[in-house]
Amino acid sequence: MEKYPGKPLSSKEMEEVTHEKWDPAVKYAWSCGEAMSRFLNELKKGKLVGRKCHKCRRVIFPPKMFCETCFRPTDEWVYLPDTGTVMTYSVSYLDMDANRIEEPILVGVIAIDGASENMGIMHYFEEMKPEDLTFGLKVKAVWKPEKERTGAVTDIKYFKPLEGSK
Amino acid sequence: MTIFSRRLKETGKEMCFEAVRAALDEAGLELKDIDTVVCGTAPDAFDGIHMKGENLLDGCGGSKKTYMRVFTGGGTGVLAPIAGWWHVASGVSDVCLVVCEEKMSSCFPHPQSAFGHIWDPILDRPLRPNLVWIFAMEMNRYMHVHNISKEDIALVSVKNKKNALDHPSAQLAANITVDDVLNSEVMAWPVQRLDISPPSDGAAALILVAEDKVSSITDNPVWVEGVGWCIDSTMWTNRDLYFPQYVAKAAKMAYRMAGIHNPFKEIDVAEPYDPFDYKELHHMEGLLLCKKGEAARLTREGVTERDGDLPTCPSGGLLGVGNPIAATMGIKAGEIYWQLAGKAGKRQVPDARTGVCQAWGDLMQYGSVMVMRS
Numbered sequence: 001m002e003k004y005p006g007k008p009l010s011s012k013e014m015e016e017v018t019h020e021k022w023d024p025a026v027k028y029a030w031s032c033g034e035a036m037s038r039f040l041n042e043l044k045k046g047k048l049v050g051r052k053c054h055k056c057r058r059v060i061f062p063p064k065m066f067c068e069t070c071f072r073p074t075d076e077w078v079y080l081p082d083t084g085t086v087m088t089y090s091v092s093y094l095d096m097d098a099n100r101i102e103e104p105i106l107v108g109v110i111a112i113d114g115a116s117e118n119m120g121i122m123h124y125f126e127e128m129k130p131e132d133l134t135f136g137l138k139v140k141a142v143w144k145p146e147k148e149r150t151g152a153v154t155d156i157k158y159f160k161p162l163e164g165s166k
Numbered sequence: 167m168t169i170f171s172r173r174l175k176e177t178g179k180e181m182c183f184e185a186v187r188a189a190l191d192e193a194g195l196e197l198k199d200i201d202t203v204v205c206g207t208a209p210d211a212f213d214g215i216h217m218k219g220e221n222l223l224d225g226c227g228g229s230k231k232t233y234m235r236v237f238t239g240g241g242t243g244v245l246a247p248i249a250g251w252w253h254v255a256s257g258v259s260d261v262c263l264v265v266c267e268e269k270m271s272s273c274f275p276h277p278q279s280a281f282g283h284i285w286d287p288i289l290d291r292p293l294r295p296n297l298v299w300i301f302a303m304e305m306n307r308y309m310h311v312h313n314i315s316k317e318d319i320a321l322v323s324v325k326n327k328k329n330a331l332d333h334p335s336a337q338l339a340a341n342i343t344v345d346d347v348l349n350s351e352v353m354a355w356p357v358q359r360l361d362i363s364p365p366s367d368g369a370a371a372l373i374l375v376a377e378d379k380v381s382s383i384t385d386n387p388v389w390v391e392g393v394g395w396c397i398d399s400t401m402w403t404n405r406d407l408y409f410p411q412y413v414a415k416a417a418k419m420a421y422r423m424a425g426i427h428n429p430f431k432e433i434d435v436a437e438p439y440d441p442f443d444y445k446e447l448h449h450m451e452g453l454l455l456c457k458k459g460e461a462a463r464l465t466r467e468g469v470t471e472r473d474g475d476l477p478t479c480p481s482g483g484l485l486g487v488g489n490p491i492a493a494t495m496g497i498k499a500g501e502i503y504w505q506l507a508g509k510a511g512k513r514q515v516p517d518a519r520t521g522v523c524q525a526w527g528d529l530m531q532y533g534s535v536m537v538m539r540s
Binding site for chain 1: 214275278279287288290293294295296299303304307310353356404406407
């Protein structure tokens with residue numbers, strides 16, 4: 001970025017003031033609540049589950065114990081297939097800490113089949129080249145072996161193209 | 167406002183002091199003339215200081231005064247002056263000082279690690295996301311639905327970085343070309359290095375005065391005529407990202423208050439939030455300044471240049487001046503004030519009487535809008 005002007009103070013300039021450092025040792029354990037606990041336990045069994053609202057008839061995924069539009073409790077658990085449609089995606093050369101990575105991460109939003117419109121989750125894609133990743137691509141979850149599952153969204157390793165969809 | 171820079175040697179309090187002192191000097195006021203103070207500053211995680219609003223108090227000139235902090239992520243830059251307006255419009259305050267600050271450099275080596283704390287801990291965080299990912303996904307969806315090219319989007323970056331050459335606080339002002347943008351490093355496709363605004367340190371301040379007190383301060387006031395704000399769900403994977411409905415709702419609220427029926431005709435100058443080049447287009451549509459999918463064409467035709475029919479981000483925006491989250495108030499509400507007061511110097515657009523500014527934030531879910539007239 002040297003060819004662009006601006007005022008990026010140099011590290012030498014920053015040495016003109018003293019710095020105090022702090023490395024916080026703060027840990028958290030989040031309660032997952034009723035809907036997410038069931039959702040995570042079902043992931044461990046290799047299943048996706050949503051909640052149905054009988055008033056607006058939406059199948060909400062990921063599940064919630066209340067419908068935020070009708071503002072009433074949701075009514076029913078429903079199992080959903082582990083397939084869906086790519087709504088949007090990115091090919092990322094950055095990791096969580098903004099470090100550059102050589103092999104890009106393919107990531108996107110998958111609207112899950114059987115759930116209502118725009119009910120998606122974010123996840124990875126593999127078993128495809130970046131140029132094969134497109135809007136509307138039908139994809140299927142690839143699960144970790146049962147013994148390795150921990151009850152987390154990462155129990156799904158990634159989504160791959162659904163066979164016969166291309 | 168202070169300069170915007172990747173790193174500043176000053177503390178957050180010192181930056182606030184500098185911005186407040188400049189605002190008081192421009193208005194010809196002293197701290198004793200201020201009766202309420204609003205502080206806007208975004209995630210505590212950047213500074214590593216919880217209750218950052220309290221920490222910044224002294225620099226904001228808020229000590230022993232009626233003081234509050236507001237915070238809606240990137241939306242703070244326009245929500246903070248709206249909160250100042252609440253103070254004055256409700257009759258609580260005659261003279262309200264609004265101060266916005268961000269010091270992203272305290273979090274090292276990169277503030278992106280602090281952004282990680284924004285994500286849902288159950289659904290998103292285990293996937294170790296980078297915040298750029300969601301903007302890349304929103305940009306891609308927007309491009310796909312309206313068939314908009316990267317070239318057209320890059321024009322926004324070219325325009326805003328060029329406009330920023332005339333802004334004394336600018337961090338990334340430059341004369342660049344569309345090819346420079348398209349050849350810059352790919353971060354998370356379709357987002358490339360020059361599509362994106364930088365992390366910055368900076369502060370900005372402005373002063374709102376009650377209608378019946380303004381004549382003793384200035385003969386050239388700019389009036390806040392409409393305000394609006396709206397938020398959508400944190401569940402960003404549960405909506406179509408191609409159009410920011412929450413921005414449109416906030417804009418309608420502000421236009422209704424200001425009596426604006428045809429925003430494209432009635433708005434003379436606009437400062438939509440532009441942390442990415444596509445966001446300027448996305449937000450022009452959200453602000454109802456054009457039809458859905460038309461903002462790219464207006465940009466290509468030069469309508470959004472300073473001498474066009476709808477000058478957009480004449481300040482140089484976040485892309486050119488920098489992105490110290492809440493402190494972008496200085497180039498949104500601040501820029502519209504300077505433009506309407508005829509004080510924008512080299513950045514001045516001709517015949518500007520009505521302007522709109524907007525900020526956007528949280529998890530791609532929050533819009534704040536303010537309409538001003540001279």
